[in-house]
Every structure is written in structure tokens, then in C-alpha cells.
Amino acid sequence: MLPSIRSAITGAAKYHPEKIVTNQDLSQSVETSDEWIQTRTGIKERRQVKKGQAASDLAVLAIEKVLKKTQTNVLDIDLIIVGTVTPDMMFPSTACVIQNKIGAKNAWGFDLSAACSGFLFSLGTADQFIRSGRSKKALVVGVDVMSSIIDPQDRNTCVLFGDGAGVVLLEPLPDGLQLGILDFIHHIDGSGGELLCMPGGGSLNPTTPETIEKKMHVVHQEGKQVFKFAVGEMARVSEEILERNGFKPEDVTLFVPHQANLRIIESCQKKLGLPNEKVMVNIDKFANTTSATIPSCLAMAAKEGRIKKGDLVLLASFGAGFTWGATLLRWAY
Numbered sequence: 001m002l003p004s005i006r007s008a009i010t011g012a013a014k015y016h017p018e019k020i021v022t023n024q025d026l027s028q029s030v031e032t033s034d035e036w037i038q039t040r041t042g043i044k045e046r047r048q049v050k051k052g053q054a055a056s057d058l059a060v061l062a063i064e065k066v067l068k069k070t071q072t073n074v075l076d077i078d079l080i081i082v083g084t085v086t087p088d089m090m091f092p093s094t095a096c097v098i099q100n101k102i103g104a105k106n107a108w109g110f111d112l113s114a115a116c117s118g119f120l121f122s123l124g125t126a127d128q129f130i131r132s133g134r135s136k137k138a139l140v141v142g143v144d145v146m147s148s149i150i151d152p153q154d155r156n157t158c159v160l161f162g163d164g165a166g167v168v169l170l171e172p173l174p175d176g177l178q179l180g181i182l183d184f185i186h187h188i189d190g191s192g193g194e195l196l197c198m199p200g201g202g203s204l205n206p207t208t209p210e211t212i213e214k215k216m217h218v219v220h221q222e223g224k225q226v227f228k229f230a231v232g233e234m235a236r237v238s239e240e241i242l243e244r245n246g247f248k249p250e251d252v253t254l255f256v257p258h259q260a261n262l263r264i265i266e267s268c269q270k271k272l273g274l275p276n277e278k279v280m281v282n283i284d285k286f287a288n289t290t291s292a293t294i295p296s297c298l299a300m301a302a303k304e305g306r307i308k309k310g311d312l313v314l315l316a317s318f319g320a321g322f323t324w325g326a327t328l329l330r331w332a333y
């Protein structure tokens with residue numbers, strides 16, 4: 001039986017820290033160049049937190065904006081899900097830290113670890129709580145402070161990532177309106193785990209002077225292999241979700257892919273046969289902010305008028321794990 005309610009994004013906001021780190025800046029500390037970074041990744045600059053600024057701080061600044069925009073009373077928020085791989089600390093969860101900072105006294109919540117798919121997996125999870133009637137106003141956050149887990153001396157990774165936060169407010173709408181989340185598909189494949197990971201600091205390799213010495217507390221990546229997998233799977237899952245809902249790529253108003261590499265985005269775009277104006281890109285300014293890329297793109301797209309009520313929007317992600325997925329929705333405001 002079809003559910004009588006759908007969940008819909010009724011507001012979106014983002015926050016990126018003020019400090020800009022350009023490719024030129026990075027070329028002062030590692031052997032790289034603006035030309036190499038731009039041609040291989042599409043990235044021109046990224047943002048970086050100031051000392052002491054944690055994931056919860058970025059998230060709270062985005063949340064304050066979305067609550068204001070949607071005129072939502074924080075006491076009405078009943079659920080907070082935070083997609084992140086850079087929580088303030090191992091525990092308590094960043095959801096608890098955020099709940100306390102914003103004073104959401106009637107909310108429960110948790111962190112969700114799915115790397116660059118963190119936001120989409122969180123959105124799909126919140127969707128289930130809304131559809132079942134257990135949540136009426138959920139905050140779905142994607143936030144990462146990648147500068148906290150990157151080796152600034154490793155040119156293979158330090159040029160790729162940035163810090164940022166995005167958030168959406170998810171609320172129930174009557175199914176008959178045909179707005180909101182239509183479908184999602186999520187996948188994991190743990191066999192790719194070692195290709196993109198941070199091996200130290202968990203129960204397998206608790207922090208010791210040796211794990212620090214071996215640089216186990218920073219991101220390790222086999223870029224080429226990750227690239228190949230990302231290109232194939234993000235396009236495949238996008239085609240699958242369109243097809244099973246009876247849509248063609250040309251029905252999509254805006255494709256919002258995870259921002260890991262402009263060449264990955266362009267390859268998916270080509271496979272889907274979409275023109276540039278239907279593809280959201282902000283990697284040039286913000287680099288890969290992991291969980292924050294998709295919600296920050298949505299906030300920008302809505303603000304710039306690139307999506308309007310009723311438009312079909314396709315979201316697609318790929319990340320460490322491997323994790324990947326797609327979400328199809330009709331924009332609701």
C-alpha cells in the first residue's frame with residue numbers, strides 16, 4: 001500500500017568557513033600547482049576552519065539559517081541526523097552536541113557514518129521516520145571538517161578536500177501533492193574499504209605513538225581505483241532510480257552529484273546526456289566537503305533559483321566504504 005504521506009525538503013542552508021585556501025597557497029607547502037589541481041579535479045579553492053572550530057560549530061551556523069528561513073521553532077524539531085566522518089569527538093555524537101547547542105529540547109538523534117554518502121543515507125533514514133509518522137520536523141545535516149583528518153604534506157589528498165556544512169529541514173506533506181522524496185537507492189560494498197580510509201583511532205588501531213608515527217590518523221586513498229568505481233556506480237545508480245520511477249534523464253531539472261572531482265561529475269553527466277545547466281557544480285569553490293557537498297549544493301541551487309517547486313531533482317553520491325546511492329525528489333518550495 002502506498003504511504004499517505006511523503007517527506008519533503010522544506011528548507012536548505014549551508015555554511016562554509018571564511019578562510020579560503022587557494023591552489024596557489026597549497027603549492028607553497030607541497031609539490032603541486034594550480035594547473036595540476038584544476039585540470040585533474042576542477043578545484044580552485046577550498047575553505048578551512050579556524051582553530052577550535054568543530055563540525056558542530058559549522059552545522060549550527062547552517063541550522064540557524066534554515067530555522068530562520070523556514071520560521072521553525074527549534075522546540076518543534078524532533079529528530080537530528082548528522083552525516084559525518086569528522087565528528088567533534090568519538091562520543092558523544094555530534095547530534096547530541098548540536099542538539100544542546102541549538103536547544104532542541106524535544107529532539108533525539110544520532111550520527112551516521114557513510115563518508116561522502118553520509119547526507120544521502122541520512123536523508124533516506126529521516127524519510128522513513130517522517131513517512132512512518134514518527135517525526136514531524138527533522139534536521140538532516142551533512143558536515144565535515146576534512147582539514148582535521150588530512151595530512152597537509154600529502155599532495156595526493158590535501159588538494160582534494162575542504163570543510164563545510166549543509167542542512168535540510170524535512171517535513172511531511174500529503175502524498176497527493178506529488179512533492180518531496182519519491183525514491184532512494186543505497187548501496188554499500190565493503191570490499192573497497194581499504195582503498196579510501198583512515199585506519200587509526202578506532203578499536204582496530206587505537207591511538208599510540210606508533211600509530212601517529214605511521215600517519216594512521218589521516219585519510220589514505222588509492223585515487224585512481226576510487227575514481228574508476230565512482231564514475232561507474234554513480235552513473236549506474238542514477239540511471240536505475242530514474243528508470244524504476246518511469247523517468248528519463250531529460251525529465252530532470254537539476255542533477256546534484258557529490259562533488260569529489262569535476263571529471264567524475266562530467267563523466268556521469270555525459271552518461272546521462274545532461275546539458276551543463278542541469279548539473280550543479282560548486283567543487284571549484286569548496287572542493288570535496290564529504291557529507292556536506294550535496295546539501296550545500298541544494299542550498300545554493302534553491303537560493304540561485306535553479307530549482308523551483310515541482311522540479312524533478314536527482315541526487316547522487318559516492319564515498320568511502322564503498323557507499324553510494326541516489327535520491328529522486330520533487331522540490332517542494
Ligand SMILES: CC(C)(COP(=O)(O)OP(=O)(O)OC[C@H]1O[C@@H](n2cnc3c(N)ncnc32)[C@H](O)[C@@H]1OP(=O)(O)O)[C@@H](O)C(=O)NCCC(=O)NCCS
Nearest residue numbers: 031032036040116155156159223224226227260261318319
Ligand atoms: C586523486 C586524483 C585527482 C588523481 O588524479 P589522477 O589523474 O588519477 O592522477 P594519478 O593518480 O594518475 O597521478 C598522476 C601523478 O600525479 C602525481 N600527483 C598526485 N597528486 C598530485 C598533486 N596534488 N600535484 C601534482 N602531482 C600530483 C602522482 O604522484 C602521480 O605521479 P607519478 O605518475 O609520478 O606517480 C584522482 O584519481 C581522483 O580524483 N580520484 C578519486 C578521488 C575521490 O573522488 N575521492 C573521494 C571519493 S568520495
